Every structure is written in structure tokens, then in C-alpha cells.
Amino acid sequence: MNAIQTKDIHVNLGNFHLSDISVKIPKHSITAIVGPNGSGKSTLLKTIARLMKQHTGEILVNQQNSNTFPSKDFAQIVAMMPQSKQSLPNLTVRELISYGRAPYHSWLSKTNRKDSEIIDWAMSITNTIQHSDRLFHSLSGGEQQKVRIALALTQQSEILLLDEPTTYLDIAHQLEVMEMLASIHEQHQITIIMVLHELQQAVAYCDYLIAMKGGKIKTTGRSIDLLTRSFLKDVYDIDAKVIYEDGFPLIIPKTSRIAKSS
Amino acid sequence: MNVVIRNRRRKWIILLLPILLVITCIFSLTYGSVDIAIKEIWSVIIENDQSTFHTIIWELRLPRILIGLLVGACLAVSGALLQGVMKNPLADPGIIGVTAGGGLMASITMLVFPAYGYLLPITAFIGSFVTAIIVYGVAWDKGASAFKIILAGVAINALLGAVQNGIMVIFSDRVQAVIPWLAGGLSGRGWYHFSFIAPYAIIGLLLSLFAIRSANLLMLGDESAKLLGQKVELHRFLLITLAAFLAGIAVSVAGLIGFVGLVIPHIVRLFIGEDYRYLLPVSALGGAILVVFSDTIARSLFDPIELPVGVLLAGLGAPFFLYLLKNRGLI
Ligand SMILES: Nc1ncnc2c1ncn2[C@@H]1O[C@H](COP(=O)(O)OP(=O)(O)O)[C@@H](O)[C@H]1O
Numbered sequence: 001m002n003a004i005q006t007k008d009i010h011v012n013l014g015n016f017h018l019s020d021i022s023v024k025i026p027k028h029s030i031t032a033i034v035g036p037n038g039s040g041k042s043t044l045l046k047t048i049a050r051l052m053k054q055h056t057g058e059i060l061v062n063q064q065n066s067n068t069f070p071s072k073d074f075a076q077i078v079a080m081m082p083q084s085k086q087s088l089p090n091l092t093v094r095e096l097i098s099y100g101r102a103p104y105h106s107w108l109s110k111t112n113r114k115d116s117e118i119i120d121w122a123m124s125i126t127n128t129i130q131h132s133d134r135l136f137h138s139l140s141g142g143e144q145q146k147v148r149i150a151l152a153l154t155q156q157s158e159i160l161l162l163d164e165p166t167t168y169l170d171i172a173h174q175l176e177v178m179e180m181l182a183s184i185h186e187q188h189q190i191t192i193i194m195v196l197h198e199l200q201q202a203v204a205y206c207d208y209l210i211a212m213k214g215g216k217i218k219t220t221g222r223s224i225d226l227l228t229r230s231f232l233k234d235v236y237d238i239d240a241k242v243i244y245e246d247g248f249p250l251i252i253p254k255t256s257r258i259a260k261s262s
Numbered sequence: 263m264n265v266v267i268r269n270r271r272r273k274w275i276i277l278l279l280p281i282l283l284v285i286t287c288i289f290s291l292t293y294g295s296v297d298i299a300i301k302e303i304w305s306v307i308i309e310n311d312q313s314t315f316h317t318i319i320w321e322l323r324l325p326r327i328l329i330g331l332l333v334g335a336c337l338a339v340s341g342a343l344l345q346g347v348m349k350n351p352l353a354d355p356g357i358i359g360v361t362a363g364g365g366l367m368a369s370i371t372m373l374v375f376p377a378y379g380y381l382l383p384i385t386a387f388i389g390s391f392v393t394a395i396i397v398y399g400v401a402w403d404k405g406a407s408a409f410k411i412i413l414a415g416v417a418i419n420a421l422l423g424a425v426q427n428g429i430m431v432i433f434s435d436r437v438q439a440v441i442p443w444l445a446g447g448l449s450g451r452g453w454y455h456f457s458f459i460a461p462y463a464i465i466g467l468l469l470s471l472f473a474i475r476s477a478n479l480l481m482l483g484d485e486s487a488k489l490l491g492q493k494v495e496l497h498r499f500l501l502i503t504l505a506a507f508l509a510g511i512a513v514s515v516a517g518l519i520g521f522v523g524l525v526i527p528h529i530v531r532l533f534i535g536e537d538y539r540y541l542l543p544v545s546a547l548g549g550a551i552l553v554v555f556s557d558t559i560a561r562s563l564f565d566p567i568e569l570p571v572g573v574l575l576a577g578l579g580a581p582f583f584l585y586l587l588k589n590r591g592l593i
């Protein structure tokens with residue numbers, strides 16, 4: 001069964017077009033969207049999350065046209081962590097994360113015990129509970145990123161979209177975030193779609209890859225089979241070879257310095 | 263800002279502001295062209311003593327204080343809401359023309375259709391609302407920047423001012439009744455005016471409690487709010503409507519009073535942060551205190567001539583606004 005299916009969607013942003021996007025995301029899978037900067041990865045994710053409207057085509061969420069869901073119902077099914085361009089207000093970590101419960105409340109109801117338990121769960125699983133009373137702006141980039149993930153987790157959605165969850169993090173924090181997402185996926189059987197720049201991690205952690213270029217899907221498939229020399233040539237226009245070490249792919253680009261010294 | 267300090271400040275401010283408000287009201291009862299001792303006030307208000315001060319307290323100062331409270335609270339809450347909706351810490355119903363729009367409709371009502379004077383808060387609200395939508399619409403281009411909103415507001419303010427002057431010239435025979443009101447003040451306001459706006463003001467302020475959740479979600483940013491299931495455009499529209507309603511109420515009784523909605527939420531934010539659960543009620547109290555206090559000073563400063571409180575507040579608020587513009591690198 002598919003958690004998400006896009007049927008030939010087109011998005012027109014004036015000087016940029018997302019075109020002919022048809023993908024199927026199986027339930028409980030982890031999928032990475034990869035591709036060069038400006039290839040339309042965020043636009044695709046936002047369109048799926050209903051932040052942008054497609055001009056033609058249809059998006060199915062759990063086999064149902066996604067536009068038919070009332071907005072709060074939709075937010076209970078699909079959560080998204082946007083790319084960290086715009087900042088969040090300077091509330092405490094706990095105050096901020098508690099907004100993740102908004103889809104479950106009307107404008108009258110107050111935070112109840114179940115909400116508090118879920119907020120605690122999201123903070124402990126993302127390892128942010130020790131910061132719960134700190135102000136968001138006083139956190140480091142890595143800590144802020146984990147808080148933003150916790151905010152999305154608090155929505156308890158079965159589909160989780162993440163736009164560049166590891167960008168700007170050092171390798172230790174990148175791995176920490178990826179391990180955390182893998183374990184959430186394992187325990188709660190959610191569907192994860194995320195934009196990643198680290199191809200090696202994308203292959204190591206994700207079942208499927210969607211590679212985009214110039215607003216189109218260049219290729220899709222099981223991640224293990226996909227990452228090859230010709231893939232890197234087609235999608236990124238780079239010349240590099242790929243070798244696998246313990247099932248983990250290594251990308252070795254041809255660089256001027258290494259070429260000279262050898 | 264540190265959280266412990268912020269939370270301690272919140273506690274103290276919520277405890278102390280109501281006390282400060284009571285002190286301000288007592289000060290306003292005692293102080294003026296005639297100074298009245300607290301003992302006298304007690305005997306007049308509590309023991310219903312028919313002394314010489316009875317009229318001054320009951321008919322002049324008390325209703326004026328109550329109106330000042332409502333006007334201050336409405337303006338401050340209106341400013342806090344507009345700042346949230348327009349994502350613009352410089353939005354103030356006076357600066358961006360919302361007050362002038364209400365004022366224009368109010369003067370049209372008073373000058374052209376004096377028989378409909380009882381509709382004043384409603385017509386002022388319509389004027390404020392239409393102006394708010396126009397300013398926001400003109401400034402909007404995939405988001406409305408702080409600077410664009412201010413510029414649009416300046417232009418609209420100029421236009422409204424011109425129309426206002428035109429109407430005043432055409433109806434110059436009736437203008438005498440409108441001038442004190444236009445200057446922005448509480449001079450000569452009594453129980454009639456209080457009973458006139460109190461129901462509207464109370465409804466508006468109660469509605470603003472229901473706006474807290476929406477305002478907080480909008481504060482997270484449009485994207486995040488949408489992702490959390492909020493209908494962003496609808497809520498933004500509702501909050502602008504409410505802000506214009508509150509500004510219209512204040513205009514209908516006190517004329518053009520500016521800067522309360524700018525100064526108060528700004529200072530409150532510095533102390534207790536941007537969470538609207540605290541920002542709105544504390545701003546309401548702060549606005550009430552500022553207007554009652556300033557009005558007391560304004561009516562006594564050049565005794566026997568009363569300065570309109572709007573003039574005094576502009577004298578305090580305009581430099582503050584310039585400072586904010588400078589501070590943000592906008593000028
Ligand atoms: N709201 C928008 N309006 C117009 N153009 C946009 C908008 N959002 C993104 N774009 C443009 O669309 C292209 C793809 O952007 P994006 O989807 O963010 O790429 P990616 O996430 O793959 O780096 C870029 O050229 C960007 O400038």
C-alpha cells in the first residue's frame with residue numbers, strides 16, 4: 001500500500017516549474033529525495049505537505065485525494081520539518097514543542113495529560129529533554145535542529161517529511177539524527193520522506209531514492225541499486241566512482257589535487 | 263533573556279500591574295486643578311458623602327478614568343494583535359492609519375449624518391477595518407515587510423488626513439463640535455460616553471482572549487502554522503478584524519490617540535517575551551495605566567487649559583518610534 005502517491009503533478013513558480021512528478025511512496029518506508037541545489041526538492045516536499053498548490057495532477061495520501069482532508073485532520077496524518085530558513089520565536093524548548101499538539105485541539109481546549117506525555121516522549125527520543133527550559137535562540141544549530149524534529153514528531157503523524165534534517169550539522173550530529181530517525185521509524189512504523197544532501201547516508205539509511213534535477217524526476221529506485229558512477233554523472237554532473245565497504249557506499253570524486261598527486 | 267528571569271518577571275508583573283493600575287486610578291482621582299485628599303475620595307465614593315467634591319469625583323474624574331482604562335486597553339491590545347498579524351513590531355493602529363480611517367468615518371458620521379451618532383463605534387470600526395485591509399493589501403507582495411507596511415501607512419494616513427480636512431471645510435458650520443474630539447482626548451467625557459463604549463470594549467477585549475491561540479500559532483510563521491493545521495489566511499483576517507474593532511472603539515470616544523499600541527506591547531515584550539498568553543493581558547493593563555496616567559498629567563499640566571492626552575502621548579510616542587526605526591536600521 002502507498003502512503004503517498006503523486007499523479008503527474010505540475011507546480012508553476014513563475015521562473016521555476018516542477019513537472020511530471022509521479023512517485024509512489026510505500027507505507028512504512030524511508031525515502032530520500034536527492035539532487036542538486038535548486039532542483040525542486042523542497043518544492044516537492046512542500047507540495048506534498050500542502051504548503052504549495054499543484055497546478056495540475058493529484059496527490060493521494062492513504063489512497064485519498066489529499067485536498068479532501070480538513071486542515072487539522074491532514075496535520076494529524078502528515079507532519080513536516082521545513083528547511084531551517086525562517087527562524088522560530090524565542091520560546092522555551094518545551095513551549096515550542098508543545099505547539100505540535102495544535103492539530104488535536106480546538107481554540108478552547110487546553111493541554112492535557114496525554115499531550116504532556118507525548119511532548120515528553122518527543123523530547124526524550126530527540127535527546128532534547130535536558131534543554132526543555134532553555135530558550136530556543138540560545139541553543140546551538142544542532143540542538144535547534146533536534147527541537148524542530150521534535151516539534152514535528154509531537155504531531156504523531158504516520159507520515160513524516162523532513163527537509164534537510166542534517167544540513168549544517170557536523171558528522172557526529174548528522175549520524176545522531178539519522179540513527180534517531182531510523183529508530184523512530186523502526187519503533188513506530190511511520191513513513192519518512194526526507195531531503196538529504198549526504199548521498200552515502202541516504203543509501204545507508206533509506207529504502208528508496210528519488211533523484212531530482214531541474215524540476216523533474218531524473219530517476220528513482222531502491223537506494224542500494226541506484227548509486228553508481230552513471231547516477232552521479234546524470235544527476236550531479238560529476239565524475240566519481242562508488243565503492244561499497246561493509247555495505248556502506250563510498251563516493252570518490254575525481255578532484256584536481258588527487259589527480260595531480262597520483 | 264534567561265528563562266528563570268523571564269518567568270520571575272512574568273509573575274511579578276502580573277502581580278504588580280493590577281496594583282499599579284489601582285494606584286494610578288487613585289492618583290487620577292486626587293490630582294488635578296483641584297487636589298482632593300484620599301480621605302475625601304473615600305467619603306464621597308464609599309460613604310456617598312454629598313460634599314463639594316461629589317460632582318468632581320462622580321461626574322468628572324471617575325467616568326473619565328474608566329473611559330481611559332478601556333481606551334488604553336483596547337489600543338494596546340489592538341497594537342499587539344496587529345504586530346503579530348503583520349509580523350511587524352512597528353505596527354500601531356495610529357501609525358499605519360487604522361485610527362485615522364476610524365477617525366474619518368467617525369467624523370463623517372458626526373458631521374454629515376449627526377442623526378446616526380449612536381452608530382459611532384460601528385462606523386469607526388468600519389473605517390478602521392477597511393483601512394487595515396487596504397494598508398495590508400498595498401504592502402503585500404509574498405509577505406508584507408515591516409518597512410512596506412509603514413510606508414503604505416504613511417501614504418494612507420496622508421490621504422485620509424486630506425479627506426478629513428476637506429470634509430471639515432465643507433461642513434465648517436458644524437466643525438466646532440468635532441475639533442476637541444479630533445485632537446484625541448478625554449476632555450468632557452462622562453458616563454454617557456462610558457456606557458456608550460463599555461459594552462463594545464468588553465466584548466472586544468473578551469474576544470481577544472480567544473485570539474491568543476491564533477496569534478501564538480501565527481507567531482511561529484505561516485509555514486509552521488499551516489503545517490500545524492491552522493487556516494492561516496482565515497485567522498489573519500479574523501485577527502485584523504478584531505484589531506480594527508478595538509481601535510475603532512477607542513477612536514469613537516477618544517478620537518485620534520496614537521502610539522499606545524506601539525509603545526506598550528513593545529515594552530511588555532522586552533520584559534516577558536512574545537507569548538500572547540502573557541502579552542495580551544499585560545499589554546491591556548499597561549495600556550490602561552499609560553492612558554489614565556497621561557490623561558491625568560495632560561489635564562493638569564497647563565491648568566486651567568487642558569492638553570488633549572493624544573498630544574501628550576504623541577510627544578512621548580513619536581520619539582520612541584523614531585528610536586525604534588533607527589535601532590532597526592530602517593532610517
Ligand atoms: N515560492 C517560490 N516562488 C518562486 N520561486 C521559487 C519559490 N520557491 C522556490 N523557488 C525556486 O524554485 C527553484 C527550486 O527551489 P527548491 O525547491 O527550494 O530547490 P531545492 O530544495 O532542491 O534546493 C529555485 O530556483 C527557487 O529559486
Ligand SMILES: [Mg+2]
Pocket residue numbers: 041042043083163195
Ligand atoms: Mg531545499
